[in-house]
Amino acid sequence: MRYKFLKPNKRVISYNRNQVQQMLIICVLAIFVSLTFLILSQSNNLEYNPNDYIVIRKIERDNKVHLETQGLHFLNCSYLVESCGQNENSEIHYVNLELQTTIKNRVILDDIYQVQGVDVIDGKIFHLTRREKMIFLRDIETLEELENRKLNLDIKESRGISHSYNKNNTLEIYITDGTDKIFILDSDLLLKQIIKVQFNNGSSVQSLSEIEFANEVLYASTDLYPIILAINLTDGYVKNYYDFSQLIDFSLDKVISSFVCGIAYKQEDDLFWISGKNWPFFWEVELN
Numbered sequence: 001m002r003y004k005f006l007k008p009n010k011r012v013i014s015y016n017r018n019q020v021q022q023m024l025i026i027c028v029l030a031i032f033v034s035l036t037f038l039i040l041s042q043s044n045n046l047e048y049n050p051n052d053y054i055v056i057r058k059i060e061r062d063n064k065v066h067l068e069t070q071g072l073h074f075l076n077c078s079y080l081v082e083s084c085g086q087n088e089n090s091e092i093h094y095v096n097l098e099l100q101t102t103i104k105n106r107v108i109l110d111d112i113y114q115v116q117g118v119d120v121i122d123g124k125i126f127h128l129t130r131r132e133k134m135i136f137l138r139d140i141e142t143l144e145e146l147e148n149r150k151l152n153l154d155i156k157e158s159r160g161i162s163h164s165y166n167k168n169n170t171l172e173i174y175i176t177d178g179t180d181k182i183f184i185l186d187s188d189l190l191l192k193q194i195i196k197v198q199f200n201n202g203s204s205v206q207s208l209s210e211i212e213f214a215n216e217v218l219y220a221s222t223d224l225y226p227i228i229l230a231i232n233l234t235d236g237y238v239k240n241y242y243d244f245s246q247l248i249d250f251s252l253d254k255v256i257s258s259f260v261c262g263i264a265y266k267q268e269d270d271l272f273w274i275s276g277k278n279w280p281f282f283w284e285v286e287l288n
């Protein structure tokens with residue numbers, strides 16, 4: 001049997017069976033090679049680089065008070081706002097960086113509350129408390145309470161808080177609850193969306209805690225490992241994660257957390273300050 005092909009000039013050319021088979025084999029090989037390249041280039045994207053950060057410096061803390069850090073945020077280049085403690089000793093305060101990390105404006109919370117993440121939104125301090133799922137708003141100069149509300153959300157507990165303005169310049173508030181979810185709220189604290197976070201191999205992420213939004217990415221700690229995840233909120237995938245196990249000094253006499261509890265973005269230098277429960281220092285790092 002012979003196969004006939006029409007050329008544009010309508011001249012009929014014909015190939016025998018062997019030639020057609022050869023052409024088919026070449027086509028199949030070409031498809032195979034392109035698919036292999038495609039898969040390989042995708043699996044390159046799948047790789048994370050946990051050491052892709054630079055340690056800039058270690059900042060020793062003046063730690064005359066207990067420092068069970070739960071949340072951390074830069075107010076401006078010389079002040080941090082920090083939440084600390086468990087039930088019965090929760091507090092929120094400023095850390096003055098011009099005065100050797102001196103603690104200022106200590107506000108002690110009611111015994112029933114365990115303070116969690118802290119953020120500055122539209123000129124006010126916002127912080128959460130863990131089991132009661134409360135959100136407190138405070139004056140940015142004095143830290144005096146302005147308002148408190150119970151979050152009307154079906155969450156396990158309230159842990160981390162951060163925010164950004166979307167392309168529409170609309171405020172989005174992010175909250176974690178110690179699961180794999182990010183809750184996105186509007187300025188009235190009403191739920192708009194829930195993002196389920198996963199690694200790009202499909203494995204789920206656990207125990208999301210302290211969060212900080214910077215450079216279009218949500219950075220999140222977990223209370224299982226000394227890592228920070230960089231999450232793309234558009235698709236819910238972890239873009240990369242950073243492993244800080246080398247930065248935890250277990251030789252200290254204090255009981256310190258083996259995970260990150262404070263993530264603060266310093267816009268002026270495009271750097272992050274990280275800390276943990278009872279860490280007597282902050283680490284300044286550049287995340288790539």
Ligand SMILES: *[C@@H]1O[C@H](CO)[C@@H](O)[C@H](O)[C@H]1NC(C)=O
Pocket residue numbers: 075076077078079140141
């Ligand atoms: C930073 O914020 C604190 C607290 O609101 C304020 O007292 C201080 O003057 C501010 N510093 C700068 C450099 O803006």
Ligand SMILES: *[C@@H]1O[C@H](CO)[C@@H](O)[C@H](O)[C@H]1NC(C)=O
Pocket residue numbers: 168170
């Ligand atoms: C942008 O904001 C306006 C009102 O401020 C709203 O009507 C509109 O739906 C928003 N668009 C998106 C995509 O969020």
Ligand SMILES: *[C@@H]1O[C@H](CO)[C@@H](O)[C@H](O)[C@H]1NC(C)=O
Pocket residue numbers: 048199200201202203
């Ligand atoms: C998926 O990726 C994460 C992060 O690299 C890893 O911890 C996890 O074990 C992976 N899961 C599977 C099923 O390979």
Ligand SMILES: *[C@@H]1O[C@H](CO)[C@@H](O)[C@H](O)[C@H]1NC(C)=O
Pocket residue numbers: 215216217232233234235239
């Ligand atoms: C987040 O994911 C979306 C959709 O996959 C992509 O278009 C965007 O560039 C990503 N953003 C970042 C900061 O990686």
